[in-house]
Amino acid sequence: MEKSINIKVKVWRQAGPKVKGMFETYELNNISTDASFLEMIDILNEQLVKEHKEPVAFDHDCREGICGMCSLYINGHPHGPDQEVTTCQLHMRKFHDGQVITIEPWRSRAFPIIKDLMVDRNAYDKIIQAGGYVSVNTGGIPDANAIPIPKPKADEAMDAASCIGCGACAAACKNGSAMLFVAAKVSQLALLPQGQVERAARAKAMVAKMDELGFGNCTNTGACAAECPKSVSLIHIARLNREYLGAKFKD
């Protein structure tokens, strides 16, 4: 049932990428437990604007858990203390009256802070640009049903493809590794017949780009999968390893 809670939020404020940041604490009263976490920040910002203060900058867009834009490291967890949700789907009913909520940006060398809680995740785009696609031009394509794909394979590819590129995996990883993100794309395309031709080249190019961008080395802690809002599984990392090692040994 809906009720209201009073909370304190400890928010990371940082004016720009090169400026030193610090925590600021704000009090919020009468927050409905039916409000989403981002709506709580909206209320905070409305309050700050009223006080003629600078509102907290944070990334958000679709607010239905699919665009991957929202981030935030809330009380020690990316996307907060609820599994299989993004921050925008996290609701205040997960918190209790009087609680102090610590909100930090993703912290990873490859995700520099832009402002406050907003980070630059362009590194993920660069990894995809390095090879996360099937090289087909528009048009001149055979019929969609020309190649049957076994349902279990298509389903597994879909599970991998459900990655939203939010960056929680790298943010959660004590090693700052982006393996789950890279694995999701490599695995999706390795499972499908359309991805076979460029399979080896893709794995090598994407891993090389990931390493170049300053992400850490995976040590299989599994924090990425535990925190992934879309439950992308560690088995995709195993497949990426397989793809990569296979490609390298073939060379």
Add this chain to the structure above:
Amino acid sequence: MWLINSSIGRKFVMSITGLALVLFLLFHGTMNFVAILSPESYNAICHLLGANWYALVATVGLAVLVILHFTFASVLTWQNYKARGKERYSVSESYDEVSFASRNMFVLGVIIIGFMVLHLYNFWFKMQFVEIVHKMGGDFGDISLATDGAYYIRLLFANPVYCVLYLIWLGAIWYHLNHGVWSSLQTLGLSNSVWFKRIKCIGKVVATIVVLLFVSVVVYFGAEAIMNGTTAYVW
């Protein structure tokens, strides 16, 4: 060289050296277990593994494995530390899926290496090393006891402090292997939706077998000393 330059290459080296060391531990543990069943047989094995060319090659091989495993681990840990960025999280929690061992592999590794130095001093230094020195015409230690591993085992675990230290060490090894074994298989790509749980289980079983083999020796000889009243604080 991709084994050094790429993250998966480096992890591959960790994985292969780690698995080789696990195989060694399995052998070592089994051999130790023989000491419980028959100290004479144990000593016969010790004799075989004296300063022979093949034992020396194996020893050098082991040393290389350990050095590689530790060096790569140090490099990876340093790189991973840097990858987190300058600012650290002020609050950090993890779910149950993320094991204690997986988060502390390097610390466990350092503990293991530290105890390993002690262990080398306790045994290797007095056994194979003495043999080597003698073969090279030197004079060091007691050559008559150099292949009497059973003697040294009895002597060491008659000291309860050593028993405790070795048990702590073995505990660290259990944690390290518990994550290390399945993690190395995962790194080699030997996991999928079916085998994921299985290799985690295999990792646990292997870690437990290895550690139990060693623990049994410590407990057996420690208990023997207590029961025979031969407890002695020899260092």
Add this chain to the structure above:
Amino acid sequence: MNDTIKIENGVFTVPVPDGQLSEKWTNYKSHQKLVNPANKRRLDVIVVGTGLAGASAAASLGELGFNVLNFCIQDSPRRAHSIAAQGGINAAKNYQNDGDSVYRLFYDTIKGGDYRAREANVYRLAEVANDIIDQCVAQGVPFAREYGGLLDNRSFGGAQVSRTFYAKGQTGQQLLLGAYSALSRQVHKGSVKLYHRYEMLDVVLVKDKNGIERARGIIARNLVTGKLERFFAHAVVIATGGYGNVFFLSTNAMASNGSAAVQCYRKGAFFANPCFAQIHPTCIPVHGDYQSKLTLMSESLRNDGRIWVPKKKEDAEALRAGKLKPTQIKDEDRDFYLERRYPAFGNLVPRDVASRAAKERCDAGFGVNNTGLAVFLDFKYAIERLGRDAVEARYGNLFQMYEKIVDENPYETPMMIFPAIHYTMGGIWVDYELQTSIKGLFAIGEANFSDHGANRLGASALMQGLADGYFVLPYTIQNYLADQIQEPRLSTELPEFVKAEQDIKDKITRLLNIKGKRSVDSLHKELGQVMWDNVGMARTEASLKEALVRIKEIKKEFWNNVYIPGDSASMNVELEKALRLADFLDVGYLMALDGLNRNESCGGHFREEYQTEEGEALRHDDKYSYAACWQYRGEDQDPELFKEDLTYEFTVRAQRNYKS
């Protein structure tokens, strides 16, 4: 002015290629002008937006060899709101052997749109839809498959065949990621330059040597640094989506806005049919005034879910008071009103019909939830028929989403849903070539006034976005660019660019200097309420007139009393929102104006004065068979109306009937 438009007495028709419907697009392609490969490299195209339409267009143009500049408001093209489409994408593949054909898809689309779309365009859409499926499969989009390995289909509202391809409940995501990967490939190759966290703030028109104004670039604001930047191109493509956020609460993303369209409108482009906005019937109901958006539950849920309200008013009252649980109401006391009113289509009637029916029941006092503004969508029957596992396999992720938001388990208790604004059929007017009334300015996807007429069928938005981006624009834009190969790249120091930038600077300075008392959001919410109450699901002459007055008042309040913290020389989210709201105020006004002009009910536009005895929409084909094109005439006066006459050569227009 686009020279294909010849206006006489405020009315015009648009030339379309000759021949039978099925021959027009082929004829066009056979005779259009093309640009040779060497010249393509010398031509720049700006594509604003990276959703399905924008990303697919940018990627395809890049593949062809044009030099593309692609602008993205978010941090990555993969965030565009196309990603949120859940249910699927239509195509007339007829893989199910259930009698589907290109003609039938065309017919369903034009009928679903209440005969307010251009025949030739809609037929072309249906024609290229099949290619889209092929293209996406080739890109590695993991569509749902049957056990035999072939593609699976589901049925959707407004159709009697199963022609919807889907990837779980994340079809939009998978299609967008497909287009995004094609785009990423071009970025890697260097043919597309991507500008992320940029927002277009104006389109720049430059006169050519014959005195014809052509779109030659844009002014965009770098959202991270706050810097205004000028960009030149030989043609500009607008793919910035719809303006549904004028309602504040909608299923759109927070950054979705109508500003690019409004800027084109202010520069002279026609804005067509603004009042055609789609209300989606299956959204999670409103729960508080702090709410920031409404979450859509896929229309595909209507395949297996049954919609009902209590038959007895006292049950509804007890439900609202929390004294009764929905599961306690017996089957015979449940009113499955869609099945009752529309036996032939049942729960799968088109969106506008389903939305109005829900409103009708709630207005009559049968609504549930504590607000009385919700109806049930029940899966009890599907679970009985198919088993829980089958239901979970089909809708698992949607159920999980519902549970996380509402904190109720939809496997055990019926979902509650209510209509919410979702999609805007209206937009920038375009001709057959997707060119606006300004030369060199194109509009694709939801941003244009589109092929959906007065109402869009489910799973057709993805179809249209990708059709425009992959298969239509890359052809038609060449017909324009072929004449531009002699045009050198213009300097952005030209007075037209300088002036456009200065105008924006002045506007920003003015906004920052107001230093009033109201936050941007509070004014936006006020506008949204006026829109929902007066320009929402059911409109009247009086409500629309009231809206015009109220919007003017809010606009005045905005320009006199808004408060924006910070400055313009760095990231300033409040300033971004204010600039968008300034444009939403104009869009809202246009919607009301257009709704007032259109004295009929059709599709998403329902005027209470114009309905049949049974409460269905009553069209007036004799008077309103046109696309209403509004042209800007300055801040102080209402825009001028031009009418694109819609002629129906190949279809017989009938009252939409989903009963039998």
